[in-house]
Amino acid sequence: MIENKKSKKFNNMSLSKIDKKFIELKKDNRLALMPFLMAGDPSIDKTSEILLKLQEKGADLIELGIPYSDPLADGPIIQLSASRAINSGTSPMKVIELLASLKSELNIPIILFTYFNPILSFGFKKFCELASQAGVAGIIIPDLPLEEASKFSTICSTYLIDLILLVAPTTPFERMKKISNSSKGFTYLVSVTGVTGERNKMENRVEKLINKLKDISINPVAVGFGISTPEHVKKVRTWGADGVIIGSAFVKRISNSNEKEVVKQVGIFCEDMRKAADQK
Secondary structure (H helix, E strand, O other): OHHHHHHHHHHHOOOOHHHHHHHHHHHOOOOEEEEEEEOOOOOHHHHHHHHHHHHHOOOOOEEEEOOOOOOOOOOHHHHHHHHHHHHOOOOHHHHHHHHHHOOOOOOOOEEEEOOHHHHHHHOHHHHHHHHHHOOOOEEEOOOOOHHHHHHHHHHHHHOOOEEEOEEOOOOOHHHHHHHHHHOOOOEEEEOOOOOOOOOOOOOOHHHHHHHHHHHHOOOOEEEEOOOOOHHHHHHHHHOOOOEEEEOHHHHHHHHHOOOOOHHHHHHHHHHHHHHHHHOO
16 A cells, blocks of 8 residues: 555656655665764865765765754754854855855755754745755754644745654654654654764664654655664664664764864765665
8 A cells, every 4th residue: 555655656746856866775775874964064165075075975865954053952962063163154044055056066965954943034935945046955944843844844845845854752653643744755763862962772662663654654764863883874774764864973073083184084984884874
């Protein structure tokens, strides 16, 4: 039944950039590798170099954070990254301008991660219009409630952008079903309760959550929060996820590297994660 629904969707609706990427990866039996970095940390120019290096070293999609002064869903590593980016003068407009300047070079889907207030103060329609012109494929807004998502998802779709929603381990089943079927592009499965950050181990309940989401939605499932080692990536692949999102581990390497070495070090780590994602 799910396969029939999936075929109907693909036959009758135009596919987004993210849809196409996941279909491509599914055909090759590959796990989507999705690094996260904060725009403007350590600088806008370095962010530009890092984005291209991640693409070169095997990232399938990239989640790019817009720095915000009150990042409630983020742990200390990403909070400090946001503070550094803000102090370097990074704004939502500068992030869009950065992506616009790379539009001819970045061939993989770019997903913006932002809290709602920066977009609201910018103007949601205007933000989506400019983001679309810059080549943005998706947006994640962690503090946008499901009850408000439908309205903003429609606006995003008008500009060919997927609004991606998050499901947490504590999300009740009926709400999980609504979220996963409302999300566009893929469903973002938060693997742990709490904020972002590196973890020592992956909780086994994540496998059950992946299977549950697969049963109730045709969306691909990407797992994030707490994934920081090749072993974590291998486990997520074994559990049947379609994608893996790695944030704090990348951001930590950026903050721990000097400016001359940062692009190289991020590239090395991305290569290691790519090998883990591809290991059968």
